[in-house]
Amino acid sequence: MTETETETTGAGADSCAGPPQGNRRPDGEDRYTISEVAALTGLTAHTLRWYERIGLMPHIDRSHTGQRRYRNRDLDWLALVGKLRLTGMPVADMVRYAELVRAGDHTYTERFELLRRTREDVLSRIAELQGTLAVLDRKIDFYADAGRALASERT
Amino acid sequence: MTETETETTGAGADSCAGPPQGNRRPDGEDRYTISEVAALTGLTAHTLRWYERIGLMPHIDRSHTGQRRYRNRDLDWLALVGKLRLTGMPVADMVRYAELVRAGDHTYTERFELLRRTREDVLSRIAELQGTLAVLDRKIDFYADAGRALASERT
DNA sequence: TAGAACGCTGGAGCGCACTCCAAGCAAGCG
DNA sequence: CGCTTGCTTGGAGTGCGCTCCAGCGTTCTA
Numbered sequence: 001m002t003e004t005e006t007e008t009t010g011a012g013a014d015s016c017a018g019p020p021q022g023n024r025r026p027d028g029e030d031r032y033t034i035s036e037v038a039a040l041t042g043l044t045a046h047t048l049r050w051y052e053r054i055g056l057m058p059h060i061d062r063s064h065t066g067q068r069r070y071r072n073r074d075l076d077w078l079a080l081v082g083k084l085r086l087t088g089m090p091v092a093d094m095v096r097y098a099e100l101v102r103a104g105d106h107t108y109t110e111r112f113e114l115l116r117r118t119r120e121d122v123l124s125r126i127a128e129l130q131g132t133l134a135v136l137d138r139k140i141d142f143y144a145d146a147g148r149a150l151a152s153e154r155t
Numbered sequence: 156m157t158e159t160e161t162e163t164t165g166a167g168a169d170s171c172a173g174p175p176q177g178n179r180r181p182d183g184e185d186r187y188t189i190s191e192v193a194a195l196t197g198l199t200a201h202t203l204r205w206y207e208r209i210g211l212m213p214h215i216d217r218s219h220t221g222q223r224r225y226r227n228r229d230l231d232w233l234a235l236v237g238k239l240r241l242t243g244m245p246v247a248d249m250v251r252y253a254e255l256v257r258a259g260d261h262t263y264t265e266r267f268e269l270l271r272r273t274r275e276d277v278l279s280r281i282a283e284l285q286g287t288l289a290v291l292d293r294k295i296d297f298y299a300d301a302g303r304a305l306a307s308e309r310t
Numbered sequence: 311t312a313g314a315a316c317g318c319t320g321g322a323g324c325g326c327a328c329t330c331c332a333a334g335c336a337a338g339c340g
Numbered sequence: 341c342g343c344t345t346g347c348t349t350g351g352a353g354t355g356c357g358c359t360c361c362a363g364c365g366t367t368c369t370a
Contacts, residue, residue: 034347045347046329053350065336067347080294083287091327108305112298119291122284129281132238136274139235143267150263189317200317201359208320220366222317246357 024072031061031069041078055095056081058102087122179227186216186224196233210250211236213257242277 023040024030034045041048048068051057057077061069084094097114100107178195179185189200196203203223206212212232216224239249252269255262 044329047327049348050328063347065347067336080290083290086283086287105305108298108301112295112302115291115295115298119288119295122288122291126281126284126288128241129277129284132241133274133277133281135235135238136270136277140267140270140274143263143270146263147267150260199359202357204318205358218317220317222366 024075027072030072031063032071032075034068034070037070037075037078040075041082043078051081054091056091056098058098084118087118088125089118089121179230182227185227186218187226187230189223189225192225192230192233195230196237198233206236209246211246211253213253239273242273243280244273244276 025032032040034048037043037048038045043051048057052060057074060074061071063069081094084097085091093114097111100111100114180187187195189203192198192203193200198206203212207215212229215229216226218224236249239252240246248269252266255266255269
C-alpha cells in the first residue's frame, strides 16, 4: 500500500476547476494524448511538455511510437498543480513537492510541512484580498455617489 | 470641488498595509525623498522611478535641485496601487486607471466600471483560493493521518 | 576641501512562466 | 503515393514586472 498518494482526487468531491473536464475515461482504458489533456486541463501542449522537462510531472507513459499517453492519475496530479498555481506558488516549489512525492514515503512529514505553509499563505492571501475588497468598495461607493451628484446637477 | 479624487485614504480607516507606514508628516510639510517613500511603501526607489516612467504616478514635485519630493497624496496613491497590485491587476490596467484620473471628472463612469470589474475579479480570486484551501485541507488531513499511521506502526 | 551619502538619467539586464520554432517522424486516407 | 494531421525534440524567444548599471550632480559632515 501507500502508493505515494494518488488518492483524494479519485473521490467525486471535486467540482470547481476552471475548464469543464467532465469527460474522463474509466481507469484501465485511460490513455489520453497530449492534446486531449490540453483540452481537459486548459493548459497548452507546450506547457505540458515543459512541465515534464522541468520535473513537475512524473514520467508519462509513451505509446509504441513514442507519443505521450497520459493516465487518470496524471490528470489528478495536474488538477493539484492547477490548484497550487492558483495560490501563486512558484513553479520551483511545486517541482520541489513533486520531487518529494517521487522520493517516497519517508518524505511525508516534509510534504505535510510544505502543504501547511502553503495553507497559511493562502489564508493570508485571502485576508489581503478582503482588505483590498474593502478599499475597492469604498472607492466604488465614492464614484457611485459622484455619479448621482453629477446626475442631480444636470436636473 | 471634485479635485480628481484624492480622498478616502485620508480617513483613518486604513490599518492593513504590509509595511508599518505609520509615520507620516502632516499636510503642508509633507515632502518625502524617494528613499523615505521606499521605506514607507516597501517599494524600491528603482520601482518608484519606474512607476513614474510608465505613467503610473502623477508628476511628482521636484526640489530646486531636481530631486523628487513626494507628498501625502502621492503616498495615498501608492497605497491604492499597492492594493490593486495585490489583486493581480496588471500594471498596464493601473496605468489606464491613472490616465483616467488625470483625464478629469468626465471619466468617472469609466473609472467606476473599471473598479467594479476589478471587484468582481477579486471576488472570484477569493472563491478560487477557498476552493484551493479545501483541496489543501484534504491533503493535509491525508498526511496527518498517514503520519499517525506510521507512528502507530512503530509501536 | 575632501569624502561619503544620496539622487538623477537612459538604457540594459534579469527571473519567471511560459510560448514558439524548425526539422523530422508516424499514422490515416483517397 | 502523396498529403494532412498530430506528435516528437532541443533550443530560442516573449512579456511582464521589476532591477541594476554607468556616469554624473548635489548635499552633508568632518
